[in-house]
Amino acid sequence: MERHRDQEFEAIRQLLLRMGGLVERMISEAMASLVERDTSRAQAVIRTDSEVDQIEKDLDDACHAVLALQQPTAVDLRFLVAVMKIANDLERMGDSAVNVAQAVEVLNLEPPLKPYIDLPRLAAITQEMVRDALDSFVRRDARAAYEVTKRDDEVDGLYKQLFRELLSYMIEDPRTTTRALHLLLIARNYERVADHATNIGEDVVFYVEGRDIRHLEATDLADIR
């Protein structure tokens, strides 16, 4: 029974990591399709989404089955709830990557507005946050998970800077408006991906430490190991 249980938990963990790998790739490929002006890569991102959706359902089913058939202990319970929450955040990240890819399809029909510099940086940071959040889950490392949540401010700052820059493009030259707006929506979607990575970090802290750090101030969090 114990071994059977371990196998089930390991299968759930592996499936979640497979989902995380797919979503990470969607996030980076969506940006690559913009920078490289390769619409076929954007289309591949859009196609991947149904697989991500299906894995979320499979994970929900698997977690519900374990919850129903076994009497999980406190930490196992937190693990199962964390998996369902993380899967939900990954699914929404996948949706954001699809939004980006759809905007790229439109943008690639026109000449680039300007060299893309900050946007790829934003995408790279958010992708790193996703990877680090999932790593912290695998390693049950609450401190690393908490570090992920702290990077959200950096992303917000970068987003605000991009917002101002793109807004002034639009005001100064209305011919840039459609493109600038699509770039702005792309930035917004990466900012959302970072929010979801932050949620995962918070879920990992709760899973490992049994402590809810959502909406707390930094002073309350000094003692996370």
Next chain:
Amino acid sequence: MERHRDQEFEAIRQLLLRMGGLVERMISEAMASLVERDTSRAQAVIRTDSEVDQIEKDLDDACHAVLALQQPTAVDLRFLVAVMKIANDLERMGDSAVNVAQAVEVLNLEPPLKPYIDLPRLAAITQEMVRDALDSFVRRDARAAYEVTKRDDEVDGLYKQLFRELLSYMIEDPRTTTRALHLLLIARNYERVADHATNIGEDVVFYVEGRDIRHLEATDLADIR
């Protein structure tokens, strides 16, 4: 034991409905603060958010406690997981309402761009979706929950129409760009609220029927009671 359990479930249900009531009010007040040009109402929306955040935590704690201390049956288990998911969607709706209120603070400093007609309609539909989704949860009405999810297309259509309209404002007269952009972000936030209401509808169907309707086609769903 049975009576104690019923009391706990009833307390959870009541707390969720209280959270739903707060969020519904945030959604309508954020729009009212725009239409009535009343920034103090926007600020009240922003202040309400911390209460909503706290209730989500309390609900998570309560559900975890029941999961840990009792061995819930299949339907009770689905109830508890549904509550945690619904609370999460409500919390994000609250964040969207805050985003709207913050944009309103900026917009109310300038003369209105045009009479607001479609935007209040968008807000009203999404608010209705939230209310109907929560009602369907209370009445365990899978058919009503499914009806909520179908309204998402209407919202998407309205959002696309607003997008095109505001984009042409920006292109034709760059002096409108900042305002039009903030209105567009407001519309986008209501479109997200509708997405979350749709998620709640899907969670209610799963809770009531034990069936996962996410990402299915209408033909698969004809037999929902």
